[in-house]
Amino acid sequence: MLLDKKTTIEEAIGRIKDGDSVMLGGFGVPGTPFCLIQELVRQGQKDLTVIKNDANEKGMGVDWLLENGQVRKLITSHIGLNARAVELKNNGSVEIEFVAQGILAERVRAAGAGLMGFVSDIGIDTEFADGKQQVELNGKVGLLEPAINADFALVHAQSADSFGNLRFSGTAMNFNPLMAMAADTVIVETESYVALGDIQPEDIHCPGPFTDAIVELSDLPEVYGVVQR
Amino acid sequence: MLLDKKTTIEEAIGRIKDGDSVMLGGFGVPGTPFCLIQELVRQGQKDLTVIKNDANEKGMGVDWLLENGQVRKLITSHIGLNARAVELKNNGSVEIEFVAQGILAERVRAAGAGLMGFVSDIGIDTEFADGKQQVELNGKVGLLEPAINADFALVHAQSADSFGNLRFSGTAMNFNPLMAMAADTVIVETESYVALGDIQPEDIHCPGPFTDAIVELSDLPEVYGVVQR
């Protein structure tokens, strides 16, 4: 038999403390764990280091945390769609660390794979290499990219069972399974809570041993829908 | 529309030249591309560097290549079930490079991810660290593990479509998708050749852009079956 990890959203998010580092899945809207973020805003933990591909758009997701002053530092690849994030960066009230998107994904995965880091030639000979340790390997110089781990990952899954086996929909996969690998405690919100065995063993995108707490969403707020531009 | 990569086993294996490096999927029997290996034995390319988790058992898979004298070097995690491999190692006629299993998987994946290598503390302070370059990262010493790429990967898939989207069955996945990422040319044998779109986009274990040639197996030789011990 496999452990039952189902819990309430309050209990799960209540495990996060002031000063913790929190990874958030999602690339734009798809895969962003809006309900978990909402609960994090409600509980109000401060001084968070947030790791997310992008800063969402104004009025959604990461932006709620920024608006509520809960973020000390944001590690991200792109904030161009969020004017508040740009402003907070410019006035110095939130520290922003930019990481090239694929390097961010890989540094998160490296933590999830229990590695210390990896060596790549991405960004070499440009300002992306500034401050990075160089390593010579087979006569070629590369940059040392340290793994990025976190205290928590908040993950959005299409479906999940009680053991925390996960499945994602479309491009809502993105950073979710990587962050589930990388964080010490992995909290999952799911649109569809299914029975053990309902997801075939070959169809599981993220195996249960990576996850810790499963929260079933009742109905999906509008923010998960198609963005009307 | 997506490119049709279906071809014959003769044409596909005919791309391999003497001296090439060839990755073979599989962990024990499951996932080993026996038919592709058989054709490689028939064509007789020499001086191959073979990368495979294990040396199979005597009388199957890698052992055919060893018996036929086609292997110059074998990079592997374990050869304990193949007495011929042990003998060839001991008499020096085949060079064997042992790599810890997870490090082998990760070094193959690193090549598939276009990385130069990674840093890990696995094997530190033991003889596994002998000859490995050390790297200091955040005050901790790790070992630099170079990516392992190859000219070819031979992969066994449960199902494949004409674009080379792949799906694996059970534990026959193992090294197959990693090697498909890592090799310059990826040759796939499949038990079930399916129409484009028959595998749902979320159910694809290895996306088509990684693969190059798809070979449909007619019927499966006995060697793929349950091993009678």
Place this chain on the structure above:
Amino acid sequence: MSFNARDRMIARAARDIQPGMTVNLGIGLPTKVVNFIPKDFPVCFHSENGISGVGPVLSNDDADRNLIDAGGAYVSPLPGTAYFDSATSFAMVRSGRLSLTLLGAFQVAANGDLANWKIPGVFAPGIGGAVELAQKARKVAVLTTHCDKKGRSKIVETCSLPLTAKSCVDRIYTDMAVIDVSDNGLVLREVAEGLTVSDVVAATDAKLNVPAGTCPTF
């Protein structure tokens, strides 16, 4: 730039896409290239948020809320489309599986240096996936207006803006010309219909090598 000139440059870039290619189209103009590819042409479009086999853009009414491209457009699957995580997506990029990427540009230099992500003090939203596309696609082409909004040439001797990647660009498509980056500098290959070689040379900050004979138009 007239609507026709814009369409012509996009169509011209589309014509260089070869059968069997895997192609990543950057956000903005490059995305439009897909409209000029015949339906039965064998090409695989990749989007770095985790799709191979990107299908046509859908209206909001037809959209799947979970299916966007890297630019945020709602796209559709094709028979043979695959979805995957962001690490796998960039594994595909860095391991050289992209035959071609078409990118926008602020500046392209005579040696193929590309600047397309940052204007210090003005615009610095982060690099996104551009550096890896520019550095690792087997062919990198730029699709851009020849001049910026102030009329300054985007094709320059040396980039003044921070680079995305060094010496990465192979070919440049603009509303005025098709230009190759060669070991000996920029080579003018084609001029837009209605323009002369002199028009292009005059509008270009960088030195253009002009082969002898008539320059083809597009």
Place this chain on the structure above:
Amino acid sequence: MSFNARDRMIARAARDIQPGMTVNLGIGLPTKVVNFIPKDFPVCFHSENGISGVGPVLSNDDADRNLIDAGGAYVSPLPGTAYFDSATSFAMVRSGRLSLTLLGAFQVAANGDLANWKIPGVFAPGIGGAVELAQKARKVAVLTTHCDKKGRSKIVETCSLPLTAKSCVDRIYTDMAVIDVSDNGLVLREVAEGLTVSDVVAATDAKLNVPAGTCPTF
């Protein structure tokens, strides 16, 4: 070693598996532990060839040819079993997702050093996955006969064989005793039914600390 002694040591190791653990059972004796776990006990067995939620071993007649564990036994899925590739499997190991691994041993030293993969000149088939299991499982226990076939203690002051990993073992289960590795050396926790503390001390090459009072039996 009598059949009962063997079963008792395996059952004893099984009793230390806590609800909710993810456990990797090494090839050989450790694999047998699964037979002593109640069916409704919440534990997830991991096999490094790419399974979480390993179910019971099947006979050849019932076997799925594509479903083996890392030792080559034909196993079965449970509700909630997942399959994954070898990189993901060892990602799980190295990132600390294994609560416990039970491994075989040639030698265990007083400081927890483990040697279980190589006998120079005699046996060197490659390390397989053992080094990563030994180094990264949150708890590492050894399940082994107390002595080798020649009657020599496997529990030694210092390993003479090449190490799998340094100072990794937390607890040792043998047919004679349960022994903990502490900062102050080995501590005898339990002796097998029918044996005395002196029997165990006499059969053990390494120094054993014996707490005061009666030593529990198992």
